[in-house]
Amino acid sequence: MAAARRPTLARVAELAGVSVSTASLAFSGAGPITPDTRGRVLQAARQLGYAGPNPLGRQLRSGRSGIVGVVIGDQLARAFSDPVAIPVLDGLVSTLGEHGLGVLLIPGVPSPDPSRSVDPLIETAAMDVAVLVWGIGASDATFDALCRRGVPVVIGEGRRVPGVPLVGVDDAEGTAAAVEHLLALGHSRIAEITLPLDQSGRSGPLDGARLGQVQRAPTAHRLRGVRARVEPVASWEAEASLVEQGRAGALALLAGLPAGRPAPGPEPAGRPAVAGPTEPGAEPAPGPGEAIADRAGMRPTAIVAHSDLLAAGALLAARDLGLRVPEDLSITGFDGLDLPWLAPDVLTSVHQPLEEKGAALGRAAINLLAGEEPEVVTLGVRLVVGSTTGPAPR
Amino acid sequence: MAAARRPTLARVAELAGVSVSTASLAFSGAGPITPDTRGRVLQAARQLGYAGPNPLGRQLRSGRSGIVGVVIGDQLARAFSDPVAIPVLDGLVSTLGEHGLGVLLIPGVPSPDPSRSVDPLIETAAMDVAVLVWGIGASDATFDALCRRGVPVVIGEGRRVPGVPLVGVDDAEGTAAAVEHLLALGHSRIAEITLPLDQSGRSGPLDGARLGQVQRAPTAHRLRGVRARVEPVASWEAEASLVEQGRAGALALLAGLPAGRPAPGPEPAGRPAVAGPTEPGAEPAPGPGEAIADRAGMRPTAIVAHSDLLAAGALLAARDLGLRVPEDLSITGFDGLDLPWLAPDVLTSVHQPLEEKGAALGRAAINLLAGEEPEVVTLGVRLVVGSTTGPAPR
């Protein structure tokens, strides 16, 4: 039994008694056509149940698929669970949608995969541009594969690659502002909970050696921003931007240490170290067995977290430990998420324009398609003071 | 300056000294070919920087785009913010990915839109199947448009449409189980916070009249499941599945009412009403001015929420009101989300297999493509008792 195939433009033209080219004109609207003829064609189309030109034919001819591949780093589920990702994706999809472009979801895969295999879609799917949303590492199989195919790429939050548009926020500026705020409040013992430095899945105390291994661009910038103002008394690397990780980090940084004022130790507390080419390795990193939380044996009075979820976890940990926020401990986040379940607390946080970031990614993709020169866009951030920061305890 | 276009299969064949058809064979692997010839073709391809057949040509020929359109109801941002959506989407994308299919994200639009316009992608994008993830209403412009185009459709969580595969969970069974659990604990004054009944954005007390207007399928089933076991003493309709809405609903249901045992009023408290064709309108709906929370003027001892986020909001509201959970108030949710920030509480909740639901949607789409008969799949749910339910207060 032959299944009746969908009618084609040719059949419609035939029924309408016109040529295929005329019928095409009737639909595309490009080129002159008598309203009468057009009407006859549309009438014939309706009669045959023809719902417009087959996208496949049109795409082949035009060489454009109207599809933007969006490569979601890591696992899809994890990417989507990240509340930071949502507005970005939303801004991206909206902006592209306004220009008639669709978003094809492509799962990325962890970079350090030995087989360097990428999702088959990257090799075979039709797309006019690709957007790598969560940045690319030093060497990225996905990026390479796309280049090989000749698919233009837009990078979100990653390292700069010559000739490739890049969209990011001013990460360093953001963490620097947070630290500055804390310094102004009199804090000197500032600890830090960082975003992952790479895709290794590692978590735990962050020492100088590890610091040199940072691969993810936003993390690197946020680390730099902090260190542009102060050398943290302790730093803890999270495995991912998750509440649980923030809690674990804060517990590690805070637990079992007496509160108190800066020890009169050899190290000048909270010395503001301007970032620069300081001797690496000269840094007195804590030894293996040493308490990670505090080189001087005393509790930090503030925690700078690289993300709001990490900060939220830190806040919960503080509550668990019976610490008052901000009286005993100040906490800053990064992202500017709305986290009503932290009520009555509102995070002091560096707000980044997430939806605008998505929109900027979309515009970059569109510009690329239009043949414009690739640009590097850096969006501004803004520290918004909430209820989780206050004067340093005396 | 003529931009050098990407090399085509024809150029590769030419360079390799074979015919186009042979070159095609070398890539597709279909049909017999000498390893030697194949090697020559691949060599030529490498030399030209040819990264495999152009998807557009292949797709036109095969009539398949390898793309599954996933229509996300409402706004994209809202859909993504819903933690229920994430695992479903993840299961869907994974399952489709294993079969080489990509997911094209398509924003749905609110049904009651007067212009009945749909996203242009629905009319013009290439796709082999479409999945309507968040169900379709009684009449749905999106669904109609897809049918007109001849794109086969899979429905997730919606009404049954003959000839269209449907995937859902046993909603009625779920809420019934939750209520049964509460009844077994001795609760008789059970209130309810419901999912939206339609896309109107309405929220507030739910009376009998409104109950008849329910359009969204899962909501209807969950309402039915509750009423199969008990007639709630009060019901509050949320505008969306959000923590804030749950909090508002719970405050409305609980605020300002004295705790206490069932009033010896004319109405038998907690009468278990079996669902059935009871006289509509005979229902003693609360009058306009009446306290919505409680027909007998007393606080409910349990709240059945249609989703975990609503339940979480209710829990926060209870904490705000100084009510102990579960000593003063029991709360049940629906979905089985992991909500660590509710710690130390763990919701008693009806767990639904979210990722499996996504996978089932994917399988349904694949089966449809393979020409198999459309099926209705209903996945089971399971009540998991947490710390938010306990014996009714005496």
Added chain:
DNA sequence: TCTCCTGGTCGAATCGATTCGAGGCATGCC
């Protein structure tokens, strides 16, 4: 030695639309 078979290669048709240049017809102007 002839025929049959089979594995490998090639030609040509096909998928469904877009687009460019040519041509036809009517109008307007000289």
Added chain:
DNA sequence: GGCATGCCTCGAATCGATTCGACCAGGAGA
């Protein structure tokens, strides 16, 4: 009345690959 001018319409080429049947050569079997 003839010619230039537009406005529509049409034919044909094109996008890049897949696939079916034809064809050819070489080996096996009779």
